[in-house]
Amino acid sequence: MTDALVIETPADQETPAWWRQAVVYQIYPRSFADANGDGLGDIPGILSRVDYLAELGVDAVWLSPFYPSALADGGYDVADYRDVDPRLGTLADFDAMVEALHARGIRVVVDIVPNHTSNLHAWFQEALAAGRGSAARDRYIFREGTGPDGSEPPTDWQSTFGGGAWERVEDGQWYFHHFAVEQPDLNWANPEVREDFLETLRFWSDRGVDGFRIDVAHMLTKDLADPLPSSVELEAIPRDGNHPLFDRDDVHEVYAEWRKVFNSYDPPRTAVAEAWVETPERRAKYASADGLGQAFNFDLLVADFDATQFRTLITVNLAEALVTGSSTTWVLSNHDVTRHATRYGLPPLAGRRVKQGTEWVAAGGPEDQLDREGGLRRARAATLLLLGLPGSTYLYQGEELGLHEVAAITAEQRQDPAFFRGGAFDGLGRDGCRVPLPWTADGASFGFGSAGSHLPQPAWFAEYAVDAEASDPASTLSFYRRALALRHELQTGETLEWLETGREDVLRFVRPNGWQVVTNFGTEPFALDADTGAVVLSSGADAEASVPGETTVWIAPTA
Structure with a gap:
């Protein structure tokens, strides 16, 4: 390195x-x-x-x-x-x-x-070699098993990826892995x-x-x-x-x-x-x-x-x-x-x-x-x-x-x-x-x-x-x-104001500089007012007088 x-x-x-x-x-x-x-x-x-x-x-x-x-x-x-x-x-x-x-x-x-390392990480390999009670094992989450001979996992917890969340190592201890068995969890209580x-x-x-x-x-x-x-x-x-x-x-x-x-x-x-x-x-x-x-x-x-x-x-x-x-x-x-x-x-x-x-x-x-x-x-x-x-x-x-x-x-x-x-x-x-x-x-x-x-x-x-x-x-x-080029031109403050559309399937909002966004989630066109402003971008078909179904348009702020 x-x-x-x-x-x-x-x-x-x-x-x-x-x-x-x-x-x-x-x-x-x-x-x-x-x-x-x-x-x-x-x-x-x-x-x-x-x-x-x-x-x-x-x-x-x-x-x-x-x-x-x-x-x-x-x-x-x-x-x-x-x-x-x-x-x-x-x-x-x-x-x-x-x-x-x-x-x-x-x-x-x-x-x-x-949250976890690979089981090939130098720390985990050291932990395997160092054995019970070692400083190396304290970097991870090792526990003794249950049952008369410790052959059962510490708990019945399941991994996100399926199967048990504990894996037994050669000396009989178990380590915790929330994800794959190759991903032992770290002990974040360890400085x-x-x-x-x-x-x-x-x-x-x-x-x-x-x-x-x-x-x-x-x-x-x-x-x-x-x-x-x-x-x-x-x-x-x-x-x-x-x-x-x-x-x-x-x-x-x-x-x-x-x-x-x-x-x-x-x-x-x-x-x-x-x-x-x-x-x-x-x-x-x-x-x-x-x-x-x-x-x-x-x-x-x-x-x-x-x-x-x-x-x-x-x-x-x-x-x-x-x-x-x-x-x-x-x-x-x-x-x-x-x-x-x-x-x-x-x-x-x-x-x-x-x-x-x-x-x-x-x-x-x-x-x-x-x-x-x-x-x-x-x-x-x-x-x-x-x-x-x-x-x-x-x-x-x-x-x-x-x-x-x-x-x-x-x-x-x-x-x-x-x-x-x-x-x-x-x-x-x-x-x-x-x-x-x-x-x-x-x-x-x-x-x-x-x-x-x-x-x-x-x-x-x-x-x-x-x-x-x-x-x-x-x-x-x-x-x-x-869209990304125009966004750089239009981007403004970090607020918006919702505008009523009269339809439950149409959303419309305006940004502080007058930039409007209209999304028609429905299938029927949504009519725009004649004095709304210029549609500068549409996600689908051209939109001037109305916004087609399943389409978003951007309307440039008026001067």
Whole structure:
């Protein structure tokens, strides 16, 4: 490993609050672009596409884990937090990528995975060798088993990915893993664990990283004093700050330490929490200015394409942001969920990945269940609505192409541990949204790389390829480019005012500078007043006198 290279932040990026209304593009590195032709996307592949990102018009990129990993969980099993997986490049490659992105005014956010390490991490290997009662084992959560010979696990708790949450090691002790067996949970009561992550934050900040996305931020601290509850007892305990495993109040002591590190840089480094918690009040704690500063709201990931649901969730999240002093986040797709073009093209329950017989209908099929054109039309309308809202918007790679979830992945080709263990994500897993991107309509792996892709790409990817869409003014890519460019011109303060439409299926709001957003969630056109102003962008068919069904329009402020 080389010494950290200190990269200066360009002067035009020295705005401390850049993140408040930023458009952030999530890159899943192993599926973005493959520069060396080994079937895995890599850091040089991202570097080769920085002009594409600049032309798209995003303010920042968020990189899912690129660290050394056995890929037991798509890179979220980290073996070394301060290096690059050699299959994905080197630290020098990372530095070159950061420099190239910064030169184009694009900031860099990286994933931090603090709840657990890989079982190949040097600490865990040391813990296995050191034995009972050792300082090395205290970095993790080891317990004696139950039963006469300790051969039964400490509790009957289940892993998120299916199966038991405890694994026995050679000397008879058991370790806790909330996720895959290859992901042992860290003990955040251990001062060495806390200090090591502070060093990791400094390491990447010194290399020019502008911010951090914190994986399962609500799960770090735990209270596992004996006697441990059963799974039934555990489920009955309220998640109000004192739960043994989730969303404990003492986790915010960790993030207060992190905030001191973030604020030691100029401009301060940013952070956003992935925190799946019970209430907006609980989520607000993660968005505190003394903590991480921002927290994802995932509400729209589980909402239907429905005006009432959207208005309620928008109102609640903007009110929460006002209380915390943070800004909210808007997201419709990411690496963990069915792509929203597919969700909106399926019956509402099917969009939740519901099994019908032997088929998972939210995997992008069967075709008689999926309305591809309708799903994409609604997805574009929802996206344009989000881009008109105050707050930051997170885009997931490929949504700008209108990609649907990929269904045609056999059991032998799948990689997600959730699929093999039958746990979270309804047993289907998340491979369908992680298929490598199509860059060209023909050629090896649609231009992803010269030696194929690590997940199978369907033939229909050809019509969604970047080169096919870039020259088509009606394409989804062209639509995203226009929307992001216009958003930079129109973006204003962090409030909105709802305007009455006289219809339950139509939402309309105005931003402080007069910029209006109108979304017709229904199928019948919505008439616009003659003196409304000029429609400058539509998610679908041209709209002047009226807004077509399942369409969003932007109306420019009048002079």
